[in-house]
Amino acid sequence: MSDIKSDLNPGTVNTYDACPGADIAQESPLAWSYLNSGAPAPGPSSRIVMREQAARDHLILRGGAIVIDEAVRQVLGINLPARPQQLTLCDDGVSSLQWLSPDEWLLIVPFGQAYNIELELRAALGDASVAISEVSGGQTLLELSGDADALQQLLMKSVIYDTHPQHFPPGKGVTTVFAKTSLILRRPDDSRWELVVRRSFADYVYRWLLDAGDEFAIGVIRDGAQQGASA
Amino acid sequence: MFHIYCPYCEEWREEEEFHPKGQAHIQRPIDPESCSDEEWGDYLFFRDNPRGIHHELWVHAVGCRKFFNITRHTQSYEILETYRMGETPSVTAESVKREAIAAAASTATSESAEEVRA
Numbered sequence: 001m002s003d004i005k006s007d008l009n010p011g012t013v014n015t016y017d018a019c020p021g022a023d024i025a026q027e028s029p030l031a032w033s034y035l036n037s038g039a040p041a042p043g044p045s046s047r048i049v050m051r052e053q054a055a056r057d058h059l060i061l062r063g064g065a066i067v068i069d070e071a072v073r074q075v076l077g078i079n080l081p082a083r084p085q086q087l088t089l090c091d092d093g094v095s096s097l098q099w100l101s102p103d104e105w106l107l108i109v110p111f112g113q114a115y116n117i118e119l120e121l122r123a124a125l126g127d128a129s130v131a132i133s134e135v136s137g138g139q140t141l142l143e144l145s146g147d148a149d150a151l152q153q154l155l156m157k158s159v160i161y162d163t164h165p166q167h168f169p170p171g172k173g174v175t176t177v178f179a180k181t182s183l184i185l186r187r188p189d190d191s192r193w194e195l196v197v198r199r200s201f202a203d204y205v206y207r208w209l210l211d212a213g214d215e216f217a218i219g220v221i222r223d224g225a226q227q228g229a230s231a
Numbered sequence: 232m233f234h235i236y237c238p239y240c241e242e243w244r245e246e247e248e249f250h251p252k253g254q255a256h257i258q259r260p261i262d263p264e265s266c267s268d269e270e271w272g273d274y275l276f277f278r279d280n281p282r283g284i285h286h287e288l289w290v291h292a293v294g295c296r297k298f299f300n301i302t303r304h305t306q307s308y309e310i311l312e313t314y315r316m317g318e319t320p321s322v323t324a325e326s327v328k329r330e331a332i333a334a335a336a337s338t339a340t341s342e343s344a345e346e347v348r349a
Contacts, residue, residue: 084241084295101295102239160245174240175294177247182293 013122017115018134019057028054029140029202034222037207042219047150050209051221053141056094057114058196059107061121063130068105071124072097075117080105087173087186098173098186106184106196108141140202142195142209150216151193157212159185179208235289238315239297248293254278255288255300282306284324289313 020026030052042049061068069080081088081099088097098106109117118132144151148165155163161176162168163185173186173194181204184196197205210218234243260266260274279285285305290298302312302322311322 084239101297104295160247177245177293 012127015115015118015122018136019112019115022112026054028052029197029199030054030206033203033206034220036203037210039220039222040210040218042221043217045217046219047147047216048144048154048213048218049146049221050206050213050218051143051145051223053143053194054223055111056141057109057111057134057136058139058141059109059114059118060100060133060135061105061107061130062103062133063125063128064103067125067128068130071121071128074124075120076107085172085174087171087188089171089188096186096188098184100175100184108196138199139196140199142197142202142205144193144195144209145191147216148191154209154212154216154218155185155193158208161185178205181205235301235310236313237291237294237297238299238313239295240291244291244294248291250290250292251301252288252290252298255286281324284311284322284327286320286323 061072065080065082069082072078072080076090076095076097078088078090078097081097084099084102086099090096092110095107095109098108100106107117114134114136118134121132144154152163152165159176159178161174168174168187170187170189173184175182175184178185178195181198181201183198183201183205186194186196188194195205210220233246235246235249236243237249257274260270263271266274282305285303287301287303288298289301290296298316300314300316300318300320301310302314302320303310312320314320
């Protein structure tokens with residue numbers, strides 16, 4: 001890590017690697033929820049499957065769209081989602097970049113890559129007035145997949161936003177109210193929905209989803225408990 | 232179901248996502264050191280409470296978290312316009328008054344024309 005830092009960090013910003021290392025096991029925000037509320041295994045009758053994608057790093061990019069667009073194209077090879085509510089997926093199928101507000105984007109990358117990407121972005125951005133914040137510790141990604149009808153009914157019970165396919169096509173993502181909390185709701189493709197949840201509200205959302213998904217025999221795939229080991 | 236158009240998200244969003252933040256377009260005195268106590272007190276504490284057109288500051292609290300302006304009618308609660316920070320409203324108390332006068336004038340002329348015909 002140290003050589004990368006000297007090569008890419010222009011030295012004007014204090015950066016540090018927030019990842020303690022892949023060999024150190026990390027608790028997912030849902031570790032306690034799995035113990036406390038259980039995790040029903042998906043069966044043949046399950047129309048919805050929930051899975052926590054804990055092995056992800058989250059970065060918030062803030063600044064002018066034009067400079068960030070150039071840096072993102074250089075480092076990630078994708079265009080910046082400049083339209084409101086736009087969600088762009090990277091070619092690796094894991095990373096994604098989402099419009100949050102006119103000067104704010106959420107970048108989700110595989111676990112352990114945030115620091116290198118931050119340094120590369122900072123090098124590409126030069127002296128531009130931007131902020132890059134590592135927020136992996138503050139939020140987690142829940143993925144819902146399965147029967148499209150069941151998923152939409154589950155979301156209709158939970159969010160105030162219109163999730164009809166005509167209004168919410170794949171490639172869209174919004175920050176909205178979910179039950180009595182807020183989260184980022186996104187639709188990477190036809191069969192999946194993603195929820196970016198605050199860590200402190202992860203248990204609430206998890207239990208809400210278990211309850212709301214009960215009628216669809218919701219099942220939970222558990223692999224996020226050992227983040228370090230899976231990366 | 233009550234929707235407000237967010238000029239930054241560029242779509243209609245549920246009212247629950249928004250918060251009102253009081254009167255818009257409040258100008259801070261350019262030189263606070265030399266303004267009178269009354270001017271400073273007006274700036275700090277006193278707000279308009281009009282009957283009719285009111286320009287308000289709102290925030291899309293759950294969403295893009297941007298502040299923007301709403302022109303609202305305080306009697307009918309009708310939202311006449313939403314616009315971004317730094318923009319000037321196209322609907323104001325004066326413009327509404329002008330339109331009302333113009334509308335009254337046009338009905339008056341059509342009525343007088345009918346009278347002539349009769």
